[in-house]
Amino acid sequence: MREFFFWMRESHFGEYMRDQQWAFSICESIHFIGVCLLFGALLVIDIRMLGYARKISIPWALKLIPIAIFGFAINLITGICFIFVDPFQYFTNPVFLIKMGLIVLAGINAIYHEVACKERICALPEGADTDTRTKWIAGISLLLWTLIILCGRLLPQFSIEG
Numbered sequence: 001m002r003e004f005f006f007w008m009r010e011s012h013f014g015e016y017m018r019d020q021q022w023a024f025s026i027c028e029s030i031h032f033i034g035v036c037l038l039f040g041a042l043l044v045i046d047i048r049m050l051g052y053a054r055k056i057s058i059p060w061a062l063k064l065i066p067i068a069i070f071g072f073a074i075n076l077i078t079g080i081c082f083i084f085v086d087p088f089q090y091f092t093n094p095v096f097l098i099k100m101g102l103i104v105l106a107g108i109n110a111i112y113h114e115v116a117c118k119e120r121i122c123a124l125p126e127g128a129d130t131d132t133r134t135k136w137i138a139g140i141s142l143l144l145w146t147l148i149i150l151c152g153r154l155l156p157q158f159s160i161e162g
């Protein structure tokens, strides 16, 4: 793993990301746009899954999922660009490791929602309340993504190297 981190840091791309301040700033802005798309879409979906905003139809809310996935893809790509700057700085940062762990948990929660609830909740009549299991999944989703955003903001404060 150490060799791979060295390769990342010493690569042309890593050097470019370090030398060109604007490249890092642009990635930060795009990362932020990704957060907005992901969290914005999830907020509508999860609020409906919690049983609020019942005027929104469940199939309509679920049509926002591709926007959330697009936002996540943007975050993944720009996040990897940040890591190229100095992988050691990030992988020795406990908050970064917590953030990655929380992303995995949020992903598992989203897949569980897709497999265990989606079909059932789509069959509910217009304006109906959702069941307890769906509410739990939505609550956990909101909590995890909020913590992920918080970890993103806290990264510099807990950086050990650099």
Ligand code: HEM
Binding pocket: 028, 031, 032, 035, 038, 039, 072, 075, 076, 078, 079, 080, 082, 083, 090, 103, 145, 148, 149, 150, 151, 152, 153, 155, 156
């Ligand atoms: C999917 C993989 C992801 C990776 C590898 C990643 C990586 C990173 C890194 C390395 C930073 C620090 C940049 C710096 O040093 O200034 C950062 C910042 C941040 N990340 Fe991520 N991230 C990912 C996904 C996400 C997601 C899904 C969210 C939220 C939903 C998120 C929210 C944030 C926030 C709010 C910041 C702070 C940005 C700032 O202060 O300008 N990240 N991310």
